[in-house]
Amino acid sequence: MEIDFSKLGHNLEDKLTSKMLPHIWCSGCSLGTNLQSLVRGAVMTGMDMDKEMVMISGIGCTGRASGYVEFDGFHTTHGRAIPFASGVKTGNPNLEVIVFSGDGDLFSIGGNHFIHAARRKLDMTIICTNNSVYGLTGGQASPTTFEYSTTTTTIDHNLRPFNLVDLALGAGADFVARYTSAHFKILPRIIKQAIETDGVAFIDLISGCPAIYGKRNGYPTADYMVKNFLEASVEIEVKEDGSHLLSENTRVEFDRTKGYTKIPIGVFRRQHR
Numbered sequence: 001m002e003i004d005f006s007k008l009g010h011n012l013e014d015k016l017t018s019k020m021l022p023h024i025w026c027s028g029c030s031l032g033t034n035l036q037s038l039v040r041g042a043v044m045t046g047m048d049m050d051k052e053m054v055m056i057s058g059i060g061c062t063g064r065a066s067g068y069v070e071f072d073g074f075h076t077t078h079g080r081a082i083p084f085a086s087g088v089k090t091g092n093p094n095l096e097v098i099v100f101s102g103d104g105d106l107f108s109i110g111g112n113h114f115i116h117a118a119r120r121k122l123d124m125t126i127i128c129t130n131n132s133v134y135g136l137t138g139g140q141a142s143p144t145t146f147e148y149s150t151t152t153t154t155i156d157h158n159l160r161p162f163n164l165v166d167l168a169l170g171a172g173a174d175f176v177a178r179y180t181s182a183h184f185k186i187l188p189r190i191i192k193q194a195i196e197t198d199g200v201a202f203i204d205l206i207s208g209c210p211a212i213y214g215k216r217n218g219y220p221t222a223d224y225m226v227k228n229f230l231e232a233s234v235e236i237e238v239k240e241d242g243s244h245l246l247s248e249n250t251r252v253e254f255d256r257t258k259g260y261t262k263i264p265i266g267v268f269r270r271q272h273r
């Protein structure tokens, strides 16, 4: 399918490709907005994306994103985006490597790779589009599904989810941030900072999956979900030494009748190795 990007007016014509369109994402999904934020952030770095940047994703709805960009992208195997990224970075350290994948892919089968990547501090950016569910495969619980939210594998009760910010801070990532897909105005700037970090930069990007997660958890529409993200977001003031952050302060809270009740957002750590 050929798309005339010049009619869309987003000025990203040469950064996106129509070769893989139509895309697979559902109407109202946050992934389009997230991809746009990523590409805008990458453009803001001023790098020659064709020669200096590689995007790598695993399996899942987010995994398809690497096929929609015009610069080099790898759609890899389930949970293995970070090992592929480590190989690319080791093979050519001059490349800027961006891992863009979902919570199921990066933190279940790929979880061990994440903690060791953060510990080893290979220079890469890891963005997790965190929609708290396995969307592509039918709505099973993921490592970030909330205790009392409903999925096809947790009808009534789930275990406590991972706090990805806590995990990244504890594992030693150099740049750690959380925003939601509703923060598309600030996100390109945050993504630029992440890409420019020497070391492992991680962004927990809370995202909406209205078709699978939203439908099962009381969200009537996709825009209701986006409004909930904005209302629940609380900017966290980060103290100089960051000592208060390995705690409940960064935990996302969810209520089965109200949706998200608290999403701590901000840049929680900023250091260069």
Ligand code: SF4
Pocket: 024, 025, 026, 028, 029, 030, 031, 061, 131, 135, 136, 208, 209, 210, 211, 212, 213
């Ligand atoms: S299943 Fe969910 S995450 Fe996947 S494309 Fe649809 S709305 Fe987006």
